[in-house]
Amino acid sequence: MQLPWLVPGEPLPCAASAWGAADPVPGLLAAGGGLDVATLLQAYGNGIFPWFSEGQPILWWSPDPRMVLEAARFRLHRSLRKTLARFASAEGCEIRIDHDFETVIEACSQAPRAGQTGTWILPEMVDAYIALHRAGHAHSIETWIDGELAGGLYCVAIGRAVFGESMFAHRADASKIALAALVCLCRRYDIPMIDCQQNTAHLAGLGAREVPRADFLSHVADSRQQTGPDWRFDPVYWAELLSARPSFTT
Known part of the structure; x- marks a missing residue:
């Protein structure tokens, strides 16, 4: 073929x-x-x-199939719940959105995907997603601790269709905190799923699963026509996870 x-x-x-x-x-x-x-x-x-x-x-x-993380199925393990609770209540800990997109994508470009020795985020990809960010369709979710960028992720968004791209961490759990913040934002705005592209054990452990491509394409076709969220993070959004019944106890 x-x-x-x-x-x-x-x-x-x-x-x-x-x-x-x-x-x-x-x-x-x-x-x-x-x-x-x-x-x-x-x-x-x-x-x-x-x-x-x-x-x-x-x-x-x-x-086909496509790996997605449904916001309602995010697995909040006991250890991560404790981490989020500490982060949400600690001084000097905050989530920022689009504060420093360029630094986030550069940091992600230094972190190879699981099972790979090199990066897939080449300089031309960095430039392309910076341009997409400036056009309002790529966003960074950033974990800040004591005034320093500790970790984060970036994603693409068209309407209410959200596509996860890559993440990085300079401190333990910093990328997981950013992902949890994105899940909170999605729950707050009734965004049902985050595209994860490919199946990895790490994502599966957080509740991601494979769905038929046809179902995913139908979701995107519907969601891209809808009004997107306000890309900012309010600390009250943590309640979307922390006030819910624990989904895992390990």
Whole structure:
């Protein structure tokens, strides 16, 4: 099966045409094209994302099944609950959104994905998502402790469709705190799920699960048309998790 090669500005193929389980690289959709804001919005708005390594062309993906974290199913283990409770009540601890997006994505670019020795967030990807951030469609969730950026994550958002990208931590649990804050924000604004793209044991341990691509694409098509949240974090949002019945006791 021949992989489509795109020139910059050319529309991406339909997500459902991505290579399947019997093809050489399941989930791979196309190669080439560009990383401009318009192309990224078209991609994410149709359940597609870029992922490639140094020396490769831009590669576009839409795996089936798709890994998602449903906000209502977030697993708040006992140890993380205690960490969040301490963080929420401590002076000098706060969640900031979009305070320092560029530093967050640069830090994420230094943290390889599980099982990889290098980064997938190449300089051209950093530049592309900074441009997407300036266009209002990429956001950083930041964990600040005593005036220092301790960890965080960045995501893409189109309406109420939220796509998690990458996270980092300079201090223990700092990235988990940021993810929990994003879950709180999603619960507050009735955003049902966060796209996680690929299955990892870490995400599964937090409650993420695989769903059929068709279901995911239907969710995106509906959510991208809806008004997005106010991208700020109020400490009262912690109650979305901390006042709920514990989902795990380990």
